[in-house]
Amino acid sequence: MSRNLSWKIRSGQIAVVCAFMVIWQFLASRTGPMFLPGPASALRTLLDGLQRGWMVSHLWTTLLEVLWGYAWAVGVGLFVGFSIGASPLLFGAFEGPLLNLYAVPKVTLFPLFLAAFKLGIPSKIAFGAFHGLFPVAIYTWTAMRTMNPVHLKVARSLRLGRLETFRSVVFPAVLPGIVVGLRLGFNLTLLGVVLGEMFASRAGMGFLLMSFGAAFDASRILAVILVLFMLALAANALLLAFERRVKGIPELHLRVS
Amino acid sequence: MPIIEVRSLSKVYRPNTGAPPVEALRDVSFSVEAGEFVAIVGPSGCGKSTLLEIIAGLQSPTAGEVVVLGKPVQGPRTEVGIVFQEDSTFPWLSTLENVKFGLKARGVPPAVQETLAKEVIQLVGLQGFEHHYPRELSGGMRQRVAIARTLVLRPQILLMDEPFGALDAQTRIVLGNELLRIWQEIQATILFVTHDLLEALRLADRVILMTRRPGQIKRIVETAAPRPREQTPVASAKTAELANMLWEELRQEVV
Numbered sequence: 001m002s003r004n005l006s007w008k009i010r011s012g013q014i015a016v017v018c019a020f021m022v023i024w025q026f027l028a029s030r031t032g033p034m035f036l037p038g039p040a041s042a043l044r045t046l047l048d049g050l051q052r053g054w055m056v057s058h059l060w061t062t063l064l065e066v067l068w069g070y071a072w073a074v075g076v077g078l079f080v081g082f083s084i085g086a087s088p089l090l091f092g093a094f095e096g097p098l099l100n101l102y103a104v105p106k107v108t109l110f111p112l113f114l115a116a117f118k119l120g121i122p123s124k125i126a127f128g129a130f131h132g133l134f135p136v137a138i139y140t141w142t143a144m145r146t147m148n149p150v151h152l153k154v155a156r157s158l159r160l161g162r163l164e165t166f167r168s169v170v171f172p173a174v175l176p177g178i179v180v181g182l183r184l185g186f187n188l189t190l191l192g193v194v195l196g197e198m199f200a201s202r203a204g205m206g207f208l209l210m211s212f213g214a215a216f217d218a219s220r221i222l223a224v225i226l227v228l229f230m231l232a233l234a235a236n237a238l239l240l241a242f243e244r245r246v247k248g249i250p251e252l253h254l255r256v257s
Numbered sequence: 258m259p260i261i262e263v264r265s266l267s268k269v270y271r272p273n274t275g276a277p278p279v280e281a282l283r284d285v286s287f288s289v290e291a292g293e294f295v296a297i298v299g300p301s302g303c304g305k306s307t308l309l310e311i312i313a314g315l316q317s318p319t320a321g322e323v324v325v326l327g328k329p330v331q332g333p334r335t336e337v338g339i340v341f342q343e344d345s346t347f348p349w350l351s352t353l354e355n356v357k358f359g360l361k362a363r364g365v366p367p368a369v370q371e372t373l374a375k376e377v378i379q380l381v382g383l384q385g386f387e388h389h390y391p392r393e394l395s396g397g398m399r400q401r402v403a404i405a406r407t408l409v410l411r412p413q414i415l416l417m418d419e420p421f422g423a424l425d426a427q428t429r430i431v432l433g434n435e436l437l438r439i440w441q442e443i444q445a446t447i448l449f450v451t452h453d454l455l456e457a458l459r460l461a462d463r464v465i466l467m468t469r470r471p472g473q474i475k476r477i478v479e480t481a482a483p484r485p486r487e488q489t490p491v492a493s494a495k496t497a498e499l500a501n502m503l504w505e506e507l508r509q510e511v512v
Contacts, residue, residue, distance in 0.1 A: 150345040156315055157333045158359045158410075168362070172349040 035218060042222035049223055059227060061203040062193060065121055066231075069128025070189045077133035077185060078178070081140025085174075091141065102134045107195055114200055124196040124204065131192030132185040139181025143174035176247045183239040190232055258327065259288035260414060260446050261312060266321035268307055280471035281307045284321070287465060287474060289446060291413075294437075296449045296457035298503075299467030300511045305450040306342070308472065309418045312448065313339045325414065335363075338412030342419040346391040346402045352378065353387040356405045363410070377409040380439055397428040404436075408443065415440075417449045421456070429453075433460055437486060454503055458496050459486070466503060469510040476506060 021039050028038035037045070049055030080098075084090045110127060117123035151173055155165040197206025205224055212220040268282040281304040289295050299305050310316045312323050314333040323330040325337060346355050356374040365373070378384055381401040391399050400420055407415065421429040433456060440447055451457050457464045458480055466476040482496060 148343070148345075150341050150343045151347065153315060153339075153341065154345050154347075154406075157313060157337075157339050158362050159333050159335070160362055164362065168358075169347070172347070175349075 033219070037219040037222055041219050042226055045219045046223040046226055049220070055205075055208065055224070055227070058204050058208050061121065062197065062205040063231075065124040065128060065193045065197075065204065066190055068125040069193055070132055070186055072125065072129035073132030073185050073189050074136055074182065076129065077136025077181065078140055080133065081137040081178075081181070082144070084137070085141035085144025091145065095141070098134070098137070102138065106131055106192070107199075110196060110199055113196070119200055119202070121203075124193050124201065127196040128189040128191075128193035132189030135184035135188060136178070136181040139184070140174065140178050143177025144170070146177075147173050176243075179239070179243040179246045183236065183243055186235050186239055187232065190228075190235070194228065260291040260293075260326060261289040261448065262324040263287050263308075263312065264322050264324070266308070266311060266318050266323065268304065268311065268316070269319045282311075282318075283471040283473050285472065285474055286321075287477065289448060291446055292444060293463065294440060294447045294449065294461045295463045295465060296451060296461035297465045297467060298451055298454050298457045298507065299472060300469050300507070301452055303467045303469050303510070304472030305452075305467060306418050309339070309416050309448065309450050313337055313416050315339075335410070336413045337416060338407035338410055338414070339416040340400075340404050340407050340418065340420045342422045344391070344396065344399050344403070344423070346399050346406070348391045351388050351390055352383055352394070352402050352405075355391070355402050356409050358406055359410045373409050374405075377405045380408065380442065381405045382435065395428075397424050397432060400424065400432065401435075404439075408439070411443070413445055415445045415447045417447065419451055420449075422451070429456065430459075436460065437484075441485065454500055454507060458482075458500055458503075464503070466506060467510075475510070476503070478503065 025038045025040075028036045028041075033041060046055075084094055084098075106127075109130075113123050113127045113130070117126050147170065151169050152165070155169045160168070193204070194206040194209075197204035198210050199206075201207045205228055208224050209221060212224065264286055266282055266285040268280075270279040270281060272278070285308060297305050297308065307316065311318050312325070312330065314330045314337070325334060347358065350358065353374055356377055357370045360370040360373060375387070378387060381404055383398065383401050383405065386394065386398065391402065394402065400423075404420065421432050424432065436447075437460060449457070449460060454464075461480055464478050464480060465474060466478070467473065468475045478499065480496070480499065482493070
């Protein structure tokens, strides 16, 4: 991709964000600050929340829950994904049931998580991990099962051992598939954590959303939403960059024009 | 003593899905002398690839045995290299890294890996593309990478399973020429599977003609053309005569 084209794409993206802000401001001016405060007002409330601290401790709680939840989602997801991907028997036994479980609205199971992990942070971590582990596991086993069989034949003909075959053939072959799962897994972990906080908790950004909702504090609601937005966007950008790197998409490798 | 001896080889696949068994090979026997270039020709699905993979030690026969360099084949061996029909290059590795792959697996010191790999890259005509990734190379170049990755290990026997099968006609002829040049340089024994009769006649000293499934040997012919050969799209009169005769036999096997 030429530098010119990438600049055009960048400015297009900035234009979309600006248009969004203008529409937001316009709608806000028509409905009045009671119902929909404008972007400037939401941003002021956000800074106030960070400065005076009413948001900070909740933000830390959510970050903590998301990071732990994600760590569990990745660990369990990779373990399940590699196990099912490597064994036709496990694949036959568990692929269907797990896909069905994935299809169920997981929020219906939240009461079980509450019962098992109580009201505090652990239930949010578990619920977030439960959301996030599915894409990680599914993308991992799919990548393994769609691996090019000739690569395994090459490994066998070179007499590589099991560990060496995994390290130098299977793992690099499935990595591009896995990183997509890792990115989607983060999005769902964040969803699971915030959902959990909204339903039953005394801390976290989801809890703030519900409290301000009950108090009808529109500008604080928007401030919380903005922070969650930025959190999701930042994590997504990071994981997307990782994905591109792994897949070797960047222009660097294109030497033949 | 022949370098490869195939003795009454049979292979029956019994699918564990309950489908009826498939007889791929029936009582196949032949031998290959050291330094020979032998081609196996047969219709699609006649078990040519199965035969090659059994010789490579990647599959086990149902009956019979293969003796390579005086020892029965029980698994992949270091003296035997194989090149597959499909693109088998590793897309996450550059040309150089692909070629070094087997050397690394064998624990060759990095400096030696570099020297050997660069030599072979030169041999297959990929100099200047050492740091390209497979997706930046054409199908023919990727197959050169796969061939280089096998050649760098200096196999005494090179098994090739329709290595040019996925390539266009021009590239096939060019790569065929290069293969002959490389073969003379490395002095290996080549067993080359193809479904292209003319390609077999252009390249090989002997051509083994196989029947349709279950694959049996129908006929073995000497091409007897002088070396070195330069390939042209249209074969010499003598080769053409041989091709027409073999085609009569092959035709009955193509369903």
